[in-house]
Amino acid sequence: MVYGKNGTGKSTIGESLAMLCYEQAPKSLNPTESPADPIDLDVMPLFQANNQSSVSEETDSLVFNESFIERHVKLKREGLETVVLFGDQVQVQERLERAQTARKLQNSVVEDATTEHDEAIQAELHAFNALQKSLRLGWAQRQKKIRGNSGASPVGKEIVTRIAKTSFRSDRPANFTSELSNRIDEFLDTVDSEVPQRPWVGLLDKNFAQTIDGKLLETTLEAPTGSGIAAKVGKALQDFASDVHRARNLFADDAVSCCPLCLQDTSANYKQQLVAAISSAIDDEAMAFSNKLDRSKVPLVTLDTSLIDSRFSVEAARFDTARVTLNQQLEKWNEACESKKLAMYSVVHWNNECLQAATQDLMESILSLESRANEIDLAIQERAKRQKQLEDENVIAARIECDSLVKTFIEAKVRLSKAEAAFELEDKKLVDAAELEANLSAQLMNAQVAVDDINSSLRAIFAEDERLALTLSISPEADPHYVLRARGRAVRPDRLSIGERNIVALAYFFISVRKRLDELLRTASNRWLIIGVDDPVSSMDMDNRLGIHGFLSSQMQRIFTSGHERVRMVLLTHDLGVARELDKASVTSLLNAVKARGENWNWGFNQVKSQLISRFELNMSHGLVRIDGKLDAQNDYGKLINIMWRSATDKLSVDDVLSLTIANVTRRVLEAFSTFIYNESSIPSQTLSDEYARATSGAELIVDLGPGHRMFLHGNSHSEDQITAMSDYGGITGVDTDEQIRHVRKVLAVMFTLQPYHVTSYLEEGSNITIPTLESWCSDLLGQKGAERV
Secondary structure, three states, rough: EEEOOOOOOOOHHHHHHHHHOHHOOOOOOOOOOOOOOOOOOOOOOOOOOOOOOOOHHHHEEEEEEEHHHHHEEEEEEEOOOOEEOHHHHHHHHHHHHHHHHHHHHHHHHHHHHHHHHHHHHHHHHHHHHHHHHHHHHHHHHHHHHHHHOOOOOOOOHHHHHHHOOOOOOOOOOHHHHHHHHHHHHHHHOOOOOOOOOOHHHHOOOOOOHOOOOOOOHHHHOOOOOOOOOHHHHHHHHHOHHHHHHHHHHHHHHOOOEEEEOOEEEOOOHHHHHHHHHHHHOOEEEEEEEEHHHHOOOOOOOOOOOOHOOOOHHHHHHHHHHHHHHHHHHHHHHHHHHHHHHHHHOOOOOOOHHHHHHHHHHHHHHHHHHHHHHHHHHHHHHHHHHHHHHHHHHHHHHHHHHHHHHHHHHHHHHHHHHHHHHHHHHHHHHHHHHHHHHHHHHHHHHOOOOHHHHHHHHHHHHHOOOOOOOEEEEEEEEEEEEEEEEEEEEOOOOOOHHHHHHHHHHHHHHHHHHHHHHHHHHHOOOEEEEEEEEOOOOOOOOOHHHHHHHHHHHHHHHHHHHOOOEEEEEEEEEHHHHHHHHHHHHHHHHHHHHHHHHHOOOOOOOHHHHHHHOOOOOOOOOEEEEEEOOOOOOHHHHHHHHHHHHHHHOEEEEEEEEHHHHHHHHHHHHHHHHHHHHHOOOOOOOOHHHHHHHHHHOOOOOOOOOOOOOOOOOOOOOOHHHHHHHHHOOOOOOOOHHHHHHHHHHHHHHHHHHOOOOHHHHOOEEEEEHHHHHHHHHHHHHHHHHHHOOO
């Protein structure tokens, strides 16, 4: 328990504890608050430097403070409703809102970029059309003449772009365009011609004279030898080779029986012998030689002179004459080869000079054709180069003529290029922003909240079923979400008090605590869990404070009976009265936790109060001072209990003001007791009756806890001044003093039966007086079972 006035550093301690958990660590501390001096807390071994590891490495923390509320609870208005977001939902919602804002801003940027892009397109198109129109009147007409086209050259985007990219020297003569027109006219005077065909190309690498072997005709074969017919055939081959060949061909026919030489009939035997002798003589070496002669023949030069361009008329005529002369020589050679077949056994003379001369003439005529073709090719190339030069000059002339239009077009293209790049970039950003927004919306839908637990906590704090409650809202127009309702009706965020917001946040905080404890237990973790609660009731009214004290007490009991041993709580407040109430709630919850754990400690109220709780005060120098005794001073609730004690022990007169207000005091104490201990503020309380029956093993509660309480009208609005004023006017009639005292004693006896340590801790008189007295009232007023319970 840490009590400290504002400015002493209490909030800094809470933020420092939160830093142990990265998820809740604030971005920075308030620079006006200095952290407290380090101290050695014997009841908190976590803070003792007894090992080498870092505290943050082995510690988790959850701290309820304003930072937790801002980070983990968000109320936003949708129509007349309040949509509530918790935990991860808050961070996702904040990111979603930022993403939605960024997307809207980006959408506006894209719209501007789109407008600029559209305007740039129109500006570029307008500049293009103006430049194109001017080029059609100048460049296109000159280009038509240069290329000899029948129609004007088209002015497409490629031409316009080329001219726009062309640069020119500023020192170009002013009459450059007119001089270009003159050069174009001169160019048109030159004859345009096609590249000539060369059908003679295949003859360039031939030398007919070198392919002819004149010595082949001078070669003679050795005549065959033998006797009889073979000798005659050999002799005949030398002188009459042709006759010998003819004879063989004739005698090969069975129908011929007459000798072609002597014209005498010959016998079949003679014919057979003769044919065999002739075949034997000429079919071997002679046949091979004959084939060689056939291969030595040279084909005639054939070329269709009509394929030669008319520009080669002189050269073509010379070529044709040389070709005819060469073919004549080739024919002679081929005839000589054929004659040699019939004169293989004799010499045939051949003069190759005429063939060489004819071949030379033909080659010279071909070279003449080739030279003429090269001249024509060169002229064509020169004209093409000149045409290309004129076309380039025509581009420059067009650039000079349309200088202002070109500059406008270039500026429009640069603008369009920038607009396109900007649009693509901004549109990509918009797509990314929309995708991020969709992802965050999906995350928000997937974030789960233990709504039933929160509503249960709200019912416990307010002691009403629908004082505040979360409800799942589902509609076709929107994603499912949780809305906050007050007594069943929609409520706007601006109609909620800060206290109500903090109560919702406190309920969610302890759900987060239980979740963290479950995780630590599930993983059998040995990590410390530090739970901090900073001023949980500072913004609450009295009734809600009582409910929160009871809620905190029940939550502390759940925490310390969770099964996770390494858990500590730090309660911080700037209100001394709140510190006392929290201290009592802590004692009650710890005492119940000790008993619930079943440990054989045999500890009572005083042991729990002194051994399990340390109390500190932060002074203005940010120092911590032990203040265990100071918290025992009375608060409003304790004062009311002591008023009841005095009224029950001292006989009051009817005129005593205390006798007029005791009924209202008793009702307020009962409501606070029921709320503080059992989270139910309604009187009469069924919970008190049930708890009494449980504590007394079934005894019926015979005390009327709602006597009109009959002494006066039920009036939580009746202050002491109002009641006194009513008495002054004679408007008060009620029970007598004895009945008042008896009723107050019964109420105190019931409270003592249910929570003895709670009642005695508030009474100013010592326990040696109060406890025996309360025990006697239990015996006298509550029956046997009440006495047995005591």
